[in-house]
Each structure stands twice: as C-alpha cells, then as structure tokens.
Amino acid sequence: MPVFLTSEDADFEARFAALLGMKREEAEDVDQVVAGIIADVRTRGDTAVLELTARFDRLELTAAGMAFSDAEIAAEIAKVSAEDRAALELAAERIRAYHERQRPEDASWTDAAGAQLGWRWTPVSAAGLYVPGGLASYPSSVLMNAIPAKVAGVSRLVVTCPTPGGVVNPLVLLAAQIAGVDEVYRIGGAQAIAALAYGTATIAPVDKITGPGNAFVAAAKRRVFGRVGIDMIAGPSEILVIADAGNDPDWIALDLLSQAEHDQSAQAILITTDAGLAQAVVAAVEARLQTLERREIAGASWRDNGAVIVVADLAQAAALANRIAPEHLEIMVEDAEALAAAIPHAGAIFLGPWTPEAIGDYVGGPNHVLPTARSARFSSGLNVLDFMKRTTMARMTPEALKAIGPSAERLAISESLEAHGLSVRARLDRLNG
Amino acid sequence: MPVFLTSEDADFEARFAALLGMKREEAEDVDQVVAGIIADVRTRGDTAVLELTARFDRLELTAAGMAFSDAEIAAEIAKVSAEDRAALELAAERIRAYHERQRPEDASWTDAAGAQLGWRWTPVSAAGLYVPGGLASYPSSVLMNAIPAKVAGVSRLVVTCPTPGGVVNPLVLLAAQIAGVDEVYRIGGAQAIAALAYGTATIAPVDKITGPGNAFVAAAKRRVFGRVGIDMIAGPSEILVIADAGNDPDWIALDLLSQAEHDQSAQAILITTDAGLAQAVVAAVEARLQTLERREIAGASWRDNGAVIVVADLAQAAALANRIAPEHLEIMVEDAEALAAAIPHAGAIFLGPWTPEAIGDYVGGPNHVLPTARSARFSSGLNVLDFMKRTTMARMTPEALKAIGPSAERLAISESLEAHGLSVRARLDRLNG
Secondary structure, eight states, X not given: OOEEEXXXXXXXXXXXXXXXXXXXXXXXXXXXXXXXXXXXXXXXXXXXXXXXXXXXXXXXXXXXXXXXXXXHHHHHHTTSOHHHHHHHXXXXXXHHHHHHTTOXXXXXXXXXXXXXXXXXXXXOSEEEEEOOOGGGOOHHHHHHHHHHHHHHTOSEEEEEOOOGGGOOOHHHHHHHHHHTOOEEESOOHHHHHHHHHHOOSSSOOOSEEEOOOOHHHHHHHHHHBXXXXXXXXXXXXXXXXXXXXXXXXXXXXXXXXXXXXXXXXOEEEEEESOHHXXXXXXXXXXXXXXXOXXXXXXXXXXXXXXXXXXXXXXXHHHHHHHHHOOSEEEEESTTHHHHHHTOOOOSEXXXXXXXXXXXXXXXXXXXXXXXXXXXXXXXOOSOGGGGEEEEEEEEOOHHHHHHHHHHHHHHHHHTTOHHHHHHHHHHHHHHHO | OOEEEETTSTTHHHHHHHHHHOOOSOXXXXXXXXXXXXXXXXXXXXXXXXXXXXXXXXXXXOTTTSBOOHHHHHHHXXXXXXXXXHHHHHHHHHHHHXXXXXXXXXXXXXXXXXXXXXXXXXXXXXEEEEOOOGGGOOHHHHHHHHHHHHHHXXXXXXXXXXXXXXXXXXXXXXXXXXXXXXXXXXXXXXXXXXXXXXXXXXXXOOSEEEOOOOHHHHHHHHHHBXXXXXXXXXXXXXXXXXXXXXXXXXXXXXXXXXXXXXXXXOEEXXXXXXXXXXXXXXXXXXXXXXXXXXXXXXXXXXXXXXXXXXXXXXXXXXXXXXXXXXXXXXXXXXXXHHHHHTOOOOSEEEESTTOOHHHHHHTSSSOSOOOOTTGGGTOOOSOGGGGEEEEEEEEOOHHHHHHHHHHHHHHHHHTTOHHHHHHHHHHHHHHHO
8 A cells, every 4th residue: 555644644744754755766886886887998998898788788799780780770660560650750740849949049139338248059969868778668768868959959869778688679769760860879788878978989979968777877877977968867757646626536546557657666646635536546546456567566666655645725735746846747636727836846747637647758749858856856857958058158349348347357356366357457458558 | 388289290189189188187086085974964964064064174163153144244244345345246237137138938839739838947946055165265156156046036045165264255255145145154065065965953955056166075066966956067177269360469378377377277278370379378478477476376287288279270270179168268360250150169258359258257247157178068157047947838638639649558558558558548538438
C-alpha cells in the first residue's frame, strides 16, 4: 500500500515532510570508476572506448565500426512498420512546431547616455545526445533531445547509444534520422560521455551533452561539466495528480501507473479534496495492477513510493504541490488554470481530464525531458535555449563614455583595480584634452 | 615575454593549439575536504558552520551573530563616501535597466489539432549569492549577481560573505542594500555553500546558488548541484582584443592589463593584422608595468599566459577567436559589427575603441559574470533566466485527443509502456463509446 495521508491527521506535517525527504534512489558510488574511465579515454582515445565497449557491452567493434553507416541505418529502419513511422513523424512534427516558438530574439537599443547595447543568441556548434540501450532505449527521447537542438541551429548533432550484444532498436535509428541527427555511434556508458567531451581520433568532441543514462552516465556527465555543457542529472520519474470529486478513478489510476511503470524508483502521488475519490483510485490502481504487463515494476513503485493525500481544499493542495515541485503535474479540477497559477514549481502541467501525461511523453509538443527530484524549483525542462548561448554586446560612443566612464573609474579605484580605471581614464583624457 | 605568434610561422597551428590547451589553474584537489565539510554542516547545522568559521576565518560568532543586523549594516554603510555611493547607484540603475529587458514572455496558443499549448516563466523562490572575502570582495559583483535575481522576481535573496578576522568591506554591504538583498551572513567557504543548499536552524535553504569563489567554493557548488541550481564554475578571467592598424597601443595595453591585474592565472591575448601594432602594444604593456600598482600580478599573468598573434586578415582573426571562445572580446577594427557577426563564441563583446572592457565590469549594463575557459562555446553570462524556470503547459480537448491520441498510444506500445497507452485509450474509448 502507498502512503495514505489526510491533512487533518495530527502527524500530517511530519509524515508529509518524510515523504518529501524520502530517498528513492540508492546513490551508487561509481565516481572513482568513472574517473578512471574518463582518464583512460582521454589518454588512449578510440582504443580505450573499444576495449570498454567489449567489456561492458559484450561487443567487439573496430574504430571504423563505431558509427552506424548509412547502409546499416537504412537496413534497420526498413524493419519499422508504416504505423510506427507515421506516429513518430506526427510526434516529431508537433515537437518541432512547439519548440520553434522557443527561438529567442536578439535585441539592440541605444540608451539615454548614448550607449549602444544589446545581445545576440547563437547555437552551440556541436551537441551530443546520450541514448540509453536496452529497456530504456526510447525513440521518443531521441526526438525530445534532438529536435530542440536542431531548432536551435546546432550544426553537428551526435548520438551515442550502446547496443549490448549488438542489439539495436530500429525505432531509435529512425527517430534519429527524422530529427536530423548527423552521426550515431554504438557506444555507451561513461566511455561514451568521455569520448563526446574530449574527442577521440574517430569521434570529434562536442560542446554540449544531453540525455538520460544510468549512474555511470550521470557521474560522467557531472565530471565533464565545465569542459562541456550538460543538461540536468535526471532522477526517477514522478507524477502528481490533483483531482477533485467527479473524476474517473480509473483514468487517474492509469495516469499514476504510467509513471510507476517506468521504474520502481518512480513516484506517483494523488492529492484530492475528496476522500471517496482517494479510496476509489487506490482500488482502481489495485485492479489495473492485476493485469498490467509491467505490474511488478509499477506495483513496487506504487507500494514503496506512491502516496495518496486527502486535503481540505485546493489552496492546501497548491501549497503541498509547490513543496513537491513535481516533474509532471496533472490538474483535474473544475478551474484547472486557476489552480495552475497557484503552483509555480512544476516541470510540466497537464490541464483537465482529457490531458493524460502520456500525451506529453509523445505527441503533445512540449518536451518530456523534465526536472526531477524537486529541481523544478530552479530548473526547466529541456528546451531550445539549452542549445544556445547569449552574447552581450556594448558599444560606447565618446559621449556615452563621458557620461558613464567616470563612475566606472571610481568603482575600479574602490576595488583597487588600477588598470581598469586607467583604461577608462586614458580615453577620457583624450576626449577632454 | 608573452607568447608571440605569427600565422605565417610553420609551427603556428601547433603553437596555437598549445596556447588553447594551456592549463592556467592548478586543479587543487579539495574535493574530499569539501565532502567532509558538507556532510558536517548537514549533520550539525549551525554548530558546524560556527566552528568552521572560527577555524578558517579566525572569527568567533554565535548563531544569532551570523547575520548582519540592520544597525551593523547601517554603521558600515555610513563609512562609504558620497562619490562611491553615487557611482554604485549609477551602476545599479544601468545594470537593472539592461536586465529588465531580459524578462521572458509567457506564451499560449491553440494549434490546428485544437490542443491548447504554451509555457509560463516563474522565478525561483530563494537564491543565495556567494561573495568572496578579502582581495576579491567586489561590490560590483554583488550588483551583477543580485540585480538579475531581483529583476527575475526572486523574493528571498541571501548573501554569504566571509569576513576573515572580522574585516568587512562597507561597499559590499552598500551594494547588497542597493540591489535589494534580504539577508547577509558573515560566513564563507564550503560551509557557506552547504548552509545555503541544505539550510541550518538559522539560515533557511535556497533553491539556486550563484557567485564566484575559491577552489573550496567551486568544489562545494559542484557537489550541491542537483540539490540546488548553480551558475557556472568560474575560472580565471580572460580578454581577447582584436585590433587593426591605427589603434592606440597604450589603450590596448591598458585593456589587456585590466584582465591581467585580476589574477596571475588571468589571460590577455591580442590578435592583430598589424605587426607594427603588435610590437607597439608589447612595448606599451612593458611601460605600464613599470608603475602599475598590481604590477606583480599583472606582470606574471602577461608573462606566463599572455599572447600576441599577428594574422594575415580578419577572417583568420575570427576563426582563431572562435576557437578561443573568450570571456571578454574587444573588437577594435573599422567595421567592428561585421567582425562580431563572424564570432559566435564569446561571452561579451565590446565594440569599437571607446568601449574598454572595464566599462562592462561596472556601468555598461550587461553582466560581468561571464563564461571562462572556452565555455562561451556553450554557456551564457549570468542573466535573468538563470533565476527563472519555464513550466510547459498543455490542455487537450476531446477533439484534440481524438486527433493525436492514437499516435501517442502507438508509440507507448512500441516502447512497451502499456499503462501509458491505456491512459490514452481509456479516454478515447469514452469518446468513441
């Protein structure tokens, strides 16, 4: 049974705080192993990557065989059904349309002092996208990572995807092709992250690395951060559903289970003002768990990490939701928009009963790479800006320098930075002299 | 003498690559010490912070004495001259005006399928700003970190600034007051970062931490990343000046020295099409180094890390500049805007001879917290978006779900995520039933 809390309980605050503080993932201490792998790839390049791939993925490759050739890609893609291809293409088109609206604008203006100011956005030149192998090798994630990069204008986009024992998911290759990925390598783990960050003879280095991965990949991303940019370190998936009376308990149960089935560390929480609905959802989850294909994973997630919370009113629901700062937030109440406005801290919000979170995983348009583990308090889902950077621009005229230069000189002197002050003073003297 | 390269040299590429790969900072291995400090603060809270402050800053505090009181702040601020105050206020006003233009816009639209889509930007609730003590305790950095946070709408803004031996910089406190900082604590080092990230009885935790610091602070920020958001890990300062013939060598020399004087690990580089100017700048630097207050630091930086590169034309200058991806880029050529357009990878660009970089450090308006160590390839200077996050929003109507739901279901099945598919199917069945 999941945690069941009622806000009227005497120990509610303590139990809710315990739920928030719950550690769902064991922090595997792989940092030393990963440090060794990165050092090895920096020193020995391709040779190290090939040895590590043989060891971890049971796959013997040559340097030339690391990349999928066009012919190999075509052969794999030919296995995809027309229906799957059409679904992927619809998803890609909608994700592209959404993210194209995120393209930022440059700015340029002249202020009262006569200073010309502004900024300029430009894409990173090359980005690497890590795609996990095996069970979590999701073609939808390829689209969600690659399309924002291409919309940003990244000219070289590289995918690394381990193929343990040589097994490939054709849909991953198709998604990469649809999204416009330029190179795909059959390598994974910390060695793939190291190759992307530092480059090898075969793989040119990139400037930014995104995408989910296991503990080794996460530790490697943390280590190369600074050398390259990285996206967030992803934790297990989460959903919070806020519902009032009059919702279908089975719909809510399925929405909760669609996170729970990802991973037994995933977390699904229902907050409701209706105690009857709470009970009905618990029963509906149990019923669905009888037959669900991934019932072992989903059941463990629900039992160990799930929670049902009955609150007095929606204001209380909003307050708790902000503390949870959920990755996914479904709002199934009469005025969903009003409640959403009271919950600033959430990765993605799904409004109304006709918006199951799974729509957002695939075809809604918004990104499904979202901040987990309460990081929606300070970070955003993956977006076009993650693949761009802003350069600030300034041009002083002599008049502008006359107007504001003396203050710069004054502050430089107060900070004991004489050359700073002199660089302004030399120009002011020319103007005054 | 700094490195002197001419693009016609036979070994130019090798020597330029060596310059790029040069390690200017010794990587102090403080990670284990920092891990211990963070664990200690998490366990013992205020007690640990107070003991560590006594040990590292030679300052005995009580928990109640960690924060500056209003009276203490007023007493310190009273020491500031009217001129310094006026300069700080002008700087604050210009920085605020620039950053107010960076406020992002929300979006909301209905697409052809009838799906209501959009996003919403909201500020982080609480941010912590680390201000170094001692020599590098710059009031301008307080403004540059705090003002974007306040423009973003951060409601609680906390400064930590160590005061070794109890010594305070009144200008830092004044800058904090002008910028609207809410709390100032006289603590520093990894213990301050840990207190900001995890909270103590006295200091409530924040959601985002920004600001420069020494190796301990940098290692602590890297460790708490994920628990809270952080800005970049700052490295030593850099400037690249690109100049053609007809510039004043002394102006360029002063601009180069204004980075070199920060730190002996700082790097100042001149690229010019004019060999005569190159020689004249080298001579002008030597002349200024005779009398500069910080000549030991600036001289060591120039000698060990400086470089002068003579190129055949501006296209070559642009290509090299993109590889350097400088933190600060001054362009002093006839058509500075045209050359800037060819250099996407730079933190901040200063156009024309009347725009010394020092203007940008204080009063220009753009931020002076900028990406170092080639990270302008993938990251931006500090800006308002660093203190905000974007929540994506989606609402499906029954019609929209009918249009795109089947593709979501199909993709869910292809990824073996049955509950995802069922959550869509249950709703489609209701519509079709």
